[in-house]
Amino acid sequence: MPTQRGAARGPAEPATAVVRDLRAVAGPGRLRFADGDIVVVSGLPGGGKSTLIKRAAQGGGIDSQDARERWERLMPAPVPYAVYRPAVRIAHYWGLWRVLRSGASAVVHDCGTQSWVRAVLAGAARRRGRALHLVLLDTTPEEARAGQAARGRGVSAYAFARHRGAVARLLREAESGRPPAGCASVVLLDRPAASRLTEIGFR
Incomplete structure (x- = not known):
C-alpha cells in the first residue's frame, strides 16, 4: 500500500490508513485511535517526542523522561x-506494565532502538483484541541535536548513531508502505x- 502523503481531511485525522504521511x-489536527489501542511515539533523541506526548497525549503518556x-x-x-539509570529503567517499565495490565489506552515514548519493546506492546494489544500504532517523528540530526541542547541533555555520538540507524530503518519501512512488525499503522x-498536532486521543 503506498504511503499517503499530505492527506489531511480536516481537524480530526483518523488513523485508519496503514501508513499516513x-x-x-498544514493546519492543526488530532489523531484518534480506538479505545484500548496502544500508540508508540518514536524518533531521534531531542526530536520532540516528550514535548509532543506532554502536549497532545489524551490523559497523559508513559515517558521514560518523567521517570528520569x-x-x-x-x-x-x-x-x-549512569549510576541510577537502571533504577530509572525499572521505574519506567513498572509503570508501563501497570498500564498494560489495566487494559487502558496508552501513549508510550519509545526511543526506537529496542525492537523488543514494540514486540511486547504489540503482544499486549493483541491479547486485549486491540492494535499497536506507531507515530514516527522524522527530524533531521541537526534538529535533534538542537533539541538536546535546548533541554541541556546530550546523547553520546555512539548512542546517537544507534538511534539514527534505528529511526532510519523505521522510516524506510513506513515510506515503503508497510508498518514495522507488530504495528497496525x-x-x-x-x-x-x-507542533501543530493538538491531540493524540482515543474513542
Whole structure:
C-alpha cells in the first residue's frame, strides 16, 4: 500500500490508513485511535517526542523522561545519570506494565532502538483484541541535536548513531508502505506537523 502523503481531511485525522504521511500538512489536527489501542511515539533523541506526548497525549503518556526527572530530583547533583539509570529503567517499565495490565489506552515514548519493546506492546494489544500504532517523528540530526541542547541533555555520538540507524530503518519501512512488525499503522510527522498536532486521543 503506498504511503499517503499530505492527506489531511480536516481537524480530526483518523488513523485508519496503514501508513499516513502527515509531513508538510498544514493546519492543526488530532489523531484518534480506538479505545484500548496502544500508540508508540518514536524518533531521534531531542526530536520532540516528550514535548509532543506532554502536549497532545489524551490523559497523559508513559515517558521514560518523567521517570528520569523524578530520580534526578531525588539524587544529589554530583551523581551521574549512569549510576541510577537502571533504577530509572525499572521505574519506567513498572509503570508501563501497570498500564498494560489495566487494559487502558496508552501513549508510550519509545526511543526506537529496542525492537523488543514494540514486540511486547504489540503482544499486549493483541491479547486485549486491540492494535499497536506507531507515530514516527522524522527530524533531521541537526534538529535533534538542537533539541538536546535546548533541554541541556546530550546523547553520546555512539548512542546517537544507534538511534539514527534505528529511526532510519523505521522510516524506510513506513515510506515503503508497510508498518514495522507488530504495528497496525504508522503516522509520519515532521517537526512542524508535530507542533501543530493538538491531540493524540482515543474513542
